[in-house]
Amino acid sequence: MDVILIAVIVVALATIGFVAHNYYKIKRMDEGTERMSEIAEAIRIGANAFINYEYKIIAIVAAIVAGVLGVLVCWEQAVCFVLGACMSAIAGYIGMKVATYANVRVSNAARTTKKLGETLKVAFRGGSVMGLSVAAFALVGMVIIYVVFGKGLGYMEAEAIQNNATNWLGISYTPFTQCLSGYALGCSFIAMFSRIGGGIYTKAADMGADLVGKTEATIPEDDPRNPATIADNVGDNVGDVAGLGSDLLESFVGSIASAVMLGVFVVLKGANVPFEILDKLFYYPLIFVTIGLVSCVIGVLFLLIKKASENPHKELNFATWLSAGLTVVFGLVATLVIFKDVDAAVMQNMGFTLGAWSPWAAAALGVASGILIGVFAEYYTSYDYNPTRLVAHAAEDGAALTITQGMAIGMKSCMAPLFVLAGTLAIAYYTGGFFGVAMAGVGMLSFVGITVSVDTYGPISDNAGGIAEMSRLEPKVRAITDELDSVGNTTAAIGKGFAIGSAAFATLGLMISYIFSFSGEAITLENVAMNIIDPLTLAGALVGAALPYLFSGMLIDAVAKAAKKMVNEVRRQFKEKPGILTGEEKPDYRTCIEISSHGALQEMRVPAIMSIVFPLASGFLFGPWFVAGVLMGGTLSAIMLAIFTGNAGGTWDNAKKYIETGAIEGSGKGSRAHKSSVVGDTVGDPLKDTVGPSLDILIKIMSTVSLVAVPLFNQFNLISLFIK
Amino acid sequence: MDVILIAVIVVALATIGFVAHNYYKIKRMDEGTERMSEIAEAIRIGANAFINYEYKIIAIVAAIVAGVLGVLVCWEQAVCFVLGACMSAIAGYIGMKVATYANVRVSNAARTTKKLGETLKVAFRGGSVMGLSVAAFALVGMVIIYVVFGKGLGYMEAEAIQNNATNWLGISYTPFTQCLSGYALGCSFIAMFSRIGGGIYTKAADMGADLVGKTEATIPEDDPRNPATIADNVGDNVGDVAGLGSDLLESFVGSIASAVMLGVFVVLKGANVPFEILDKLFYYPLIFVTIGLVSCVIGVLFLLIKKASENPHKELNFATWLSAGLTVVFGLVATLVIFKDVDAAVMQNMGFTLGAWSPWAAAALGVASGILIGVFAEYYTSYDYNPTRLVAHAAEDGAALTITQGMAIGMKSCMAPLFVLAGTLAIAYYTGGFFGVAMAGVGMLSFVGITVSVDTYGPISDNAGGIAEMSRLEPKVRAITDELDSVGNTTAAIGKGFAIGSAAFATLGLMISYIFSFSGEAITLENVAMNIIDPLTLAGALVGAALPYLFSGMLIDAVAKAAKKMVNEVRRQFKEKPGILTGEEKPDYRTCIEISSHGALQEMRVPAIMSIVFPLASGFLFGPWFVAGVLMGGTLSAIMLAIFTGNAGGTWDNAKKYIETGAIEGSGKGSRAHKSSVVGDTVGDPLKDTVGPSLDILIKIMSTVSLVAVPLFNQFNLISLFIK
Secondary structure (H helix, E strand, O other), X not given: OHHXXXXXXXXXXXXXXXXXXXXXXHHHOOOOOHHHHHHHHHHHHHHHHHHHHHHHHHHHHHHXXXXXXXXXXXXXXXXXXXXXXXXXXXXXXXXXXXXXXXXXXXXXXHHHHOOHHHHHHHHHHHHHHHHHHHHHHHHHHHHHXXXXXXXXXXXXXXXXXXXXXXXOOOOEEOHHHHHHHHHHHHHHHHHHHHHHHXXXXXXXXXXXXXXXXXXXXXXXXXXXXXXXXXXXXXXXXXXXXXHHHHHHHHHHHHHHHHHHHHHHHHHHHOOOOOOHHHHHHHHHHHHHHHHHHHHHHHHHHHHHHOOOOOOHHHHHHHHXXXXXXXXXXXXXXXXXXXXXXXXXHHHHHHOEOOHHHHHHHHHHHHHHHHHHHXXXXXXXXXXXXXXXXXXXXXXXXXXXXXXHXXXXXXXXXXXXXXXXXXXXXXXXHHHHHHHHHHHHHHHHHHOHHHHHHHHHHHHHHHHHHHHXXXXXXXXXXXXXXXXXXXXXXXXXXXXXXHHHHHHHHHHHHHHHHHHHHHOOOOOOOOOOOOEOOOHHHHHHHHHHHHHHHXXXXXXXXXXXXXXXXXXXHHHHHHHHOOXXXXXXXXXXXXXXXXXXXXXXXXXXXXXXXXXXXXXXXXXXXXXXXXXXXXXXXXXXXXXXXXXXXXXXXXXXXXXXXXXXOOOOOOOOOOOHHHHHHHHHHHHXXXXXXXXXXXXXXXXXXXXXXXXXXXXXXXXXXXXXXXXO | OHHHHHHHHHHHHHHHHHHHHHHHHHHHOOOOOHHHXXXXXXXXXXXXXXXXXXXXXXXXHHHHHHHHHHHHOOHHHHHHHHHHHHHHHHHHHHHHHHHHHHHHHXXXXXXXXXXXXXXXHHHHHHHHHHHHHXXXXXXXXXXXXXXXXXXXXXXXXXHHHHOOEEOOOOOEEOHHHHHHXXXXXXXXXXXXXXXXXXXXXXXXXXXXXXXXXXXXXXXXXXXXXXXXXXXXXXXXXXXXXXXXXXHHHHHHHHHHHHHHHHHHHHXXXXXXXXXXXXXXXXXXXXXXXXXXXXXXXHHHHHHHHOOOOOOHHHHHHHHHHHXXXXXXXXXXXXXXXXXXXXXXXXXXXXXXXXXXXXXXXXXXXXXXXXXXXXXXXXXXXXXXXXXXXXXXXXXXXXXXXXXXXXXXXXXXXXXXXXXXXXXXXXXXXHHHHHHHHHHHHHHHHHOHHHHHHHHHHHHHHHHHHHHHHHXXXXXXXXXXXXXXXXXXXXXXXXXXXXXXXXXXXXXXXXXXXXXXXXXXXXXXOOOOOOXXXXXXXXXXXXXXXXXXXXXXXXXXXXXXXXXXXXXXXXXXXXXXXXXXXXXXXXXXXXXXHHHHHHHHHHHOHHHHHHHHHHHHXXXXXXXXXXXXXXXXXXXXXXXXXXXXXXXXXXXXXXXXXXXXXXXXXXXXXXXXXXXXHHHHHHHHHHHHHHHHHHHHHHHHHHHHHHHHHHHHHHHOOXXXXXXX
């Protein structure tokens, strides 16, 4: 089966080649006027400085974690952890880097070509670097693990997976699954810091800029007179590009890892499943996502090569549908080839009720539900639909009703995606057993390359608009970037829905793997269970359900604190240099960037550390079942809160934009309704861009940490001294 | 054991006598000036009209439900359902009635005595009618069920409990447990309509009055020129008095019923528990709450008789602590008497690890945690502490930061009470098994008489302040009622925490009973389990977790819609009769009352019906395990959301009050900070007074409905046609 790994690595490396091509293609483009170069340079320096500093902190903490893992569990896991962290960091770094080149080139394309279609291509090319890097680098790491730690590979060696090793503490563990979970943890680790740090950075800058700029000084967004405006643009790159990329890379890896682990469990713990099957279940998830990556490259190429139309929304949707469609079609062929010769009775024993089609059906369902969840997010947050228009109309009656109405919509928007998730889960299980559930997650993430490309296009266009505004380019340029940006807002909402859905599936897969991995020898596929009314488990679920709320509250506080500092700085500059507002003096952008940067790095520590320490402390105090409860309660609670905050924030943002289009009679910019909608938008900002995305990470990292540490606290925990 | 039932009924009837005494004592007091009488009369008429109309609707729906129960399950259950509905309706009616008498007499006491202590006594006497009625009427119904449907009583007849009956549909059921769940359902039923209807009424009026009055016309709260002001005062009576009373009556009954049912299961399904024990477990919860009722009567009497001090907060706290303390002490004596002669081995088999002390320890833990949860709620919402002061200071930077900061505090406030709940649950279980868990709930609710008395005192004082304002009484009077009202705000926050905590425990008890009652013959205490990673159960949990959000969103919409109508009416009156604002013309209070009333009755239907239909539809489509998932996911999600909305709303309300005290330099009434805090308060109003309390009901009624209908959908469900 070595040929499979060779194929996977060839695809991954070829994709990285394509990424490099796009990277340099972007870099070689013209930056435009001197003023544009200057602003872009400032954004780039700010972004680089932040990410370098952030990565330094991460490196230190990661070294400690790796050391602890190496000592307490096994060195293989420590190595895989570092590998995961490196892959994620590299992908995030490249993606952010190119975004800071692409932004100004998008403004320049708009300036020189005056064509929407051409400008879109530049932005999308920039986005595709992040998107394709996510899948490609994740796969490179996976192949390394398979080759180095899967050893000889093939079912003959599969017994090695079964045989537990024992470390010097007397803790028994399974090397290969520990490697997978270590790798996933490495990715989680980067994602957590990037998402939380980036999320705090971007919203501290944004809120700080808005609170003084729009509300007190009444100057428009991205106005060069606002000292916080460069920091705001830096924030888009570190939060929405690097943060999002590492978030989805984590989901991608998490879902593949859990599918592979569950594949192992199906063979080892299922009744009457021969060892030969292991090979198939082992490679199948990897093959499926490789097919997905190929499809995404085709989708990206197609959009870049074809004649540019003037409808960016249609173009992006088409690329997404094409990639998803190809993944499903190619996936079917591969699935039938792989599973065609499996005995019908074995299929039944694995829970493959549809025969060879089963794992494909589950994965295809995942693809479909990923798209569907995105569509629901669009419905609730785009101003083309009723919900957001309702919020815009509520703004006519003041800020209080704007907030109230937006909250109501955020709350109501939870049911539809959860229905999809629940349906996908149940059908995937009855189609392909627990492996089917994991494959639904893999399917949902298989076309991550294109979804992240489309998502990253948004902040690049946003930045491009900012640069156009700050460089005082002609209105036509701004009109083009505004149109791209407004599409970007919708894609961002869809992307957020997708991120939550995929995080939920990755987490469910990891959670089931967790339960399998400590439930002991007697467990089989038929009797694996998590008894939620066991008092200790239920207690865990109660506390776990409160955790996302605590975490969210802390994050909002963090943003508010950092934003407050920004507000004071902007006020100080306006006061000390009255010439700034008249355009006679230049504001000091640098101090604002430092405040955001410093605030984010300082404020991210407690929530980040909490999300690692909480499951560990729970495990060592109250044992593995309590942790299982924490994971379950936490996941249920976090999914809701993430959808609520994401959609409420999205609807407030777009309600403001709707009012700004002048669609409501008598309520344009500066009207009472507009002012109310700005309040809504400001409230929504930290919710949708800091809290929501960080919740995705919270549940993933908690389950990964638990999975990594389960051999430890399965053996040592305080409560076992008191209760049998 | 008949002597026990006689004792219970004697206590209940004696309490009702005491309630009647207080009722007439209040009624005989002087109403004060003619203007005061007139306003009180208007409030009374409005409240009566609403509750009469509401009860008419309830009666129709209840008749249908009773009919369905009688036909599909058994006539005994239908009768008990009607009994529960009647008991709850009577208690709510009396409580609300006396509140509408007491309000004006409190203003008058303040006017004539000018003494805080004397005024407090009048308000508290009024509140005690509702508080003691809750426990007394609930117990009367309980005794009737024991006598009529428990038949001969005593363990000899206990076999009747074991023998299932079969109805004409071939559905087997256990008459006595069906009677208990039917009774609980009747109480749930009234609670749901009262809480939702009352919640929408009170906040539609409040928001409507505030949005135009405070924000547009800038007249103070309760100003007689505001046409919505009487409706606002009516709202306090129908929402905060009748709604709260029926809510806690439901928790009270739910927790007793689940304890009795779990007692039955302990004997029937536990290994080696002799039948003689049934008698004890059967009566023990009833005895404990009767002791609680006696203690509450003592607490009430003590406060009414002793020399009045000038510190209302201290007085109320003392009465609560006294009642709770006496319950715990008397409870201990009773427990030891009842369980002293039980064999140690039997104790062990029942899970009573502390011997005869076990059920008492669990109940005492419940008492303590009920108080503790209230204390946390106070910490997060009272302006004596940091969190609310932070919100007040955030208001200096505008409405957006006020909202953001309040949300952060609401979110962070979830962890502490959940920690208490989780700890109580686990310790209660390891002390007294599942029966212990249910007894913790019973303990928490055993002193419901005093908590509801203290809670009801709040809206009475609030109304008294309104009447003083509208009657233009001298400032000293208003100062006294304001002081009482501000204490009332804190007690309301504590009461809300308590309501959620007790609802959570009642629901957990009901949920465990639910699982026991359909898990079949093979189940024993040792192997009862709910496998949350069973895909169908997990799918249920996912959908269930989304339900409270959908429900909350709908309720906010309902309030906003009704408030919007009120706003239009108030604007219309101000516009058509400019004399209202100058005081030359009288506003038309009646139409505003009608708008609130009509809006509430119309808007409550969909959410109320949804909370009944959702578990039923789930059960008939996807079977009992899916429903179990819905209950679990729904409960976890609803508890968080209820605490979040309750505390966020409370902190916004009190941050506004803090600013109004002038404690922040340069920010008094009318300042920018004050305006921002009014936005916060308006956003929080429907959250804390409509959404939060209704969520308590949602989880209770869903579990009660499921418990009642489980024999039906255990037998008939669609999914069983497809999956084994």
